[in-house]
Amino acid sequence: MKKILTVEGMSCHHCVMAVKNALKGLEGVKSVDVSLEEKKVEVEIGGNIGDNKIKGAIEEAGYTVVEIK
Template identity: 55%
Template sequence: MKKLMIIEGMSCMHCVNHVKNALEELEGVKTATVDLQGKNAVVELKQEVEDKALKEAVEEAGYDVAEIKVI
């Protein structure tokens, strides 16, 4: 399963790496591909991960999540 996250507040590659690491530290996340220009992340999951957990990880890293949807 993959989820698309719309993320606001990223302005550089440091931000991208920060978001990527925050998401990939969550249990159940296989990979996270973060796109600075697109202001989004595609998260590939090994198992079900609640949207709330994904949102909290990004917000704790200092960014805002506008939307999460399954793709």
């Protein structure tokens, strides 16, 4: 299953890596793709991860989740 998130606060490749590392640390996350230009994060999950857990990991890394699809 794929989730598409709109994330505010990312401004450089360090931010991209911080978001990727935060999400890859969650059990069940298969892949993470971040578009800095579009402020989008695409997460492929294989387990039963709730939106709140994904949002929490990103916000703990210092970024704001605006929308989850």
